[in-house]
Amino acid sequence: MAQAAIGLALTCLFLWLGFRQIQVEQVSAAISQARASWVIGALVAFLLGYSCRVARWRVMLCAHNPKLTWRDCAGPLFASVAANNLLPFRMGDLVRSFGFCKQLGVSQGVAVTTLFVERLLDLLMVLLFLAAALAVFGGGGLIRLSSLIPVVTIAGLAGLLLFPAVFERIALHLTAALRRFLPGLSEGLSREIHRGAETIGHVSIPATMFRLLGWSALAWLCEGLVFWFCALALPTVQNPAGAWLALPVGTLATVIPSSPGFVGTFDYFTAQALMRSGDSFATGAAFAVLVHLLLWLPPTLLGGLHLLSHPVKGLLKTEKA
Numbered sequence: 001m002a003q004a005a006i007g008l009a010l011t012c013l014f015l016w017l018g019f020r021q022i023q024v025e026q027v028s029a030a031i032s033q034a035r036a037s038w039v040i041g042a043l044v045a046f047l048l049g050y051s052c053r054v055a056r057w058r059v060m061l062c063a064h065n066p067k068l069t070w071r072d073c074a075g076p077l078f079a080s081v082a083a084n085n086l087l088p089f090r091m092g093d094l095v096r097s098f099g100f101c102k103q104l105g106v107s108q109g110v111a112v113t114t115l116f117v118e119r120l121l122d123l124l125m126v127l128l129f130l131a132a133a134l135a136v137f138g139g140g141g142l143i144r145l146s147s148l149i150p151v152v153t154i155a156g157l158a159g160l161l162l163f164p165a166v167f168e169r170i171a172l173h174l175t176a177a178l179r180r181f182l183p184g185l186s187e188g189l190s191r192e193i194h195r196g197a198e199t200i201g202h203v204s205i206p207a208t209m210f211r212l213l214g215w216s217a218l219a220w221l222c223e224g225l226v227f228w229f230c231a232l233a234l235p236t237v238q239n240p241a242g243a244w245l246a247l248p249v250g251t252l253a254t255v256i257p258s259s260p261g262f263v264g265t266f267d268y269f270t271a272q273a274l275m276r277s278g279d280s281f282a283t284g285a286a287f288a289v290l291v292h293l294l295l296w297l298p299p300t301l302l303g304g305l306h307l308l309s310h311p312v313k314g315l316l317k318t319e320k321a
Helices: 002-019 024-032 036-062 070-086 091-099 108-137 141-146 148-162 164-176 183-203 206-233 240-253 265-275 281-309
Strands: none
Touching: 002 265, 002 281, 024 281, 036 070, 036 108, 036 206, 036 281, 070 091, 070 281, 091 108, 108 148, 108 183, 108 206, 108 240, 148 164, 148 183, 148 206, 164 183, 206 240, 206 281, 240 265, 240 281, 265 281
16 A cells, blocks of 8 residues: 555656646647647557567467467457556556466466566666667766666676576676675575576577567567657657657656556656757657557557456466466
């Protein structure tokens, strides 16, 4: 309950921070002027992006059940996104990890592992977009220096995903240096490093991981097109290229606790990112709301339909040995 209360409070805070500067009528008026052709293009890009996400998940699951088709995996993935959009505590992750294992013919452990790897792949791609956007839009020396942070993180994530055993050995050597000064922290880090490397090693070999990286890159390129097409759809947007900065900034903002669907946090930071390219906050807010609708509504409808036709039962029950 405390987590839900904090999320709701932060949602209200960021909505207030955003809309205290503008009138709601300004946002609705800007959205009403959106060019339909670009909005339809954004919707197509969204569907293509999620098709790539389904294909990526299928690659991981097929290592354990080769008979799975793209369609078998699409419903559960959309259902999990819909649950995350509507329910607190990221219940959609539980739905995907435990609710459809029997339908997919995989164990709960495999489902959890694929979700873990998927999160790492998504983080890697978002940081790549962030590093590129900061290099283009940064301007100041401090911003250029800050772009090194995602670059270093990208290198670490890439090493973990492609060569988990090598990464584990290097990381364990580094944590061993902490043992003399911080023995408790060193032991905890060693356990987590071993657990993460072991998890990734169970999912795929390097050749398969390159396929996963390819699908991830395509998925996030399509999501970037959603942002860009939405910017092109709004006549008030002066520099549509700013959408490519809004993509990683808005996505990373969803890490902040909020209400289901990331209301408030996503919108505020997405609008702020577009402002950096020279647009007003009212334009940025209209852009953020339009993007949010396109990212929220289609998977919620599609996933909701799948949940209605394939109700999840006994979600928290552990699988029988």
